Amino acid sequence: MKNSIVIRVCMGPAGIAAGGRAVLDEFRKTLTDKKIPAEISNRCTHHQVGCMGLCARDVLVDVIIKGHKTSYEFVKPDMVRKIVDQHIIGGEPVKQWLADGHMHKFLEKQVKVVLSDCGVIDPEDIEAYISRGGYSSCEKIFGNFSPEELIHEIKLSGLRGRGGAGFPTGLKWELARKSEGNTKYIICNADEGDPGAFMDRAVIEGNPHSVIEGMITGAYATGAQKGYVYIRAEYPLAVERIKQAITQAREKNYLGKNIFGSSFNFDIEIKLGAGAFVCGEETALIASIEGQRGMPRAKPPFPVHKGLWGKPTVINNAETLANIPHIIRNGAAWFSGLGTEDSKGTKVFALTGKIKNSGLIEVPMGITLREIIHDIGGGLEPGKHLKAVQTGGPSGGCIPAEMLDIKVDYESLAKAGCIVGSGGMIVLDNDDCMVNIAKYFLNFTQSESCGKCVPCRIGTKRMLEMLERITNGLGQPGDIEKLEQLSADIKSGSLCGLGQTAPNPVLSTIKYFRDEYEAHIFDKKCPAGVCNSLLTFTIIEDRCKGCQACAKACPSKAITGEKKKPHAIDQSLCIKCGACFEVCKFRSVEKA
Secondary structure: OOOOEEEEEEOOHHHHHOOHHHHHHHHHHHHHHOOOOHHHHOOEEEEEEOOOOOHHHOOOEEEEEOOEEEEEOOOOHHHHHHHHHHHHHOOOOOHHHEOHHHHHHHHOOOOOOOOOOOOOOOOOOHHHHHHOOOOHHHHHHHHHOOHHHHHHHHHHHOOEOOOOOOOEHHHHHHHHHHOOOOOOEEEEEEOOOOOOOOHHHHHHHHOHHHHHHHHHHHHHHHOOOEEEEEEEOOOHHHHHHHHHHHHHHHHOOOOEOOHHHOOOOEEEEEEEEOOOHHHHOHHHHHHHHOOOOOOOOOOOOOOOOOOHHHOOEEEEEHHHHHHHHHHHHHOHHHHHOOEOOOOEOEEEEEEEEOOOOOEEEEEEOOOEHHHHHHHHOOOOOOOOOEEEEEEOHHHOEEEEHHHOOOEOOHHHHHHOOOOOOOOEEEEEEOOOOHHHHHHHHHHHHHHHOOOOOHHHHHHHHHHHHHHHHHHOOOOOOOHHHHHHHHHHHHHHHOOOHHHHHOOHHHHHHHHHHHHHHHHHHHHOOOOOOOOHHHOOEEEOOOOOOOOOHHHHHOOOOOEEOOOOOOOEEOOOOOOOOOHHHHHOOOOOEEEO
């Protein structure tokens, strides 16, 4: 409409944490108090949306007037009245609060498919999704596609699973379709457990109906009449929104009996996971739904032949399913035209770590790491230097700065000893110790191992013990070779993907940062100054103000000195905890 006004407030987790609810409430109150003329107020909507992407600058607010969008960053409730007075009523944007420049740079090289409606529609309103073409792909398939034709279309698109392994989606559906049995299932795997990853969560929180529509399509293609959304209970907002979406879809007869006026019956149930990382593995996830302990089982048989309760089962992650409606609406050729020859389409990444513009991004497969880090992410803070990018979460690896021109796709990252994974991407700078990073991720996978197979249960424990020794200054000649050999044994002998990929962070850091391992082992030094056991803390006398903050913080009473006079550290008592370094406001404590 010519005079339409729309206000969008980010209500993803970052937006809520930054105060999004208070901002949204203030807009509602101010628009009422100001008694904006009816021709404006009657056409003005102010609503919540999912993650807008640029999480580093939340709360983000879009003001759209006559089709022109203006974005504001770091919005607080006390800024709302001025935005309403000066911009909405007066027609003049508040320039000092604009995010347009940052947002343009952030979005310039992104291609949004899965996230095209996230940050645009109210995720709790099915009509908002329908107004953007939602559920039209389901209406299309029931009137125009046989299951076999539908599977052929997905195969032509080249869509591969976005959960980590990259298995062709159409082939998986075809195998399930051909499996014998009248009872079949489809499962949405939203059990996202990688540290620093929030892609599937954001998709469900920002556009849950896209996942449901993808599940309906997959069910029709494979012959499944029951679906499950397996999602971790630690995602309360995502759980609430997918529950609402399922209820709304049932009310529209998009779920239930004879959906979309067809003879096809399909419904969805939610299953809450307890946060076990191993339940991201297909067979462990199935065991959890069945009420058993989440532990992988040997394959074959694969779930498409014998899965949930022994019946053929398709498991796709949330991002994979959210691609399906777009492929059906726009055609397989359109989707296969995005990305590379072997890695089609786009990929959603959670860009975090030592980067200016952290957040949620969607990029075409084949984009370079350099473009992601420097163009989309805005680079690192002044004075900091890129050391590596960790991709693929605990199962992934670290790519050094000198390889920034590597393409981000399944094949290129695999050749570098990394994986795309579910989409975690952590930027590391010169203050990060690569041995410590490897230890962090291995500690995670070791604690998340289900313990069923010996290589994973015992092997990762032995590797972790070696890394702990190395970072504590007790490394020995030959430790690097032992880590490499043990990694090979664990990868070849483990039952499931958790154990098979657990050594990746260690192997990739040894491959590209072997000098840091050698410095820890032979020189007893941590080049990044992270591993406290390898550091010496000293007080610079001419900087010390004698405030005694360090002495009070020291748990071993190693620091002595009179008030307002320079202090000193007794190295024989120092336990190298770093407490003195952390509390000193005058930078008089140095570590080396």
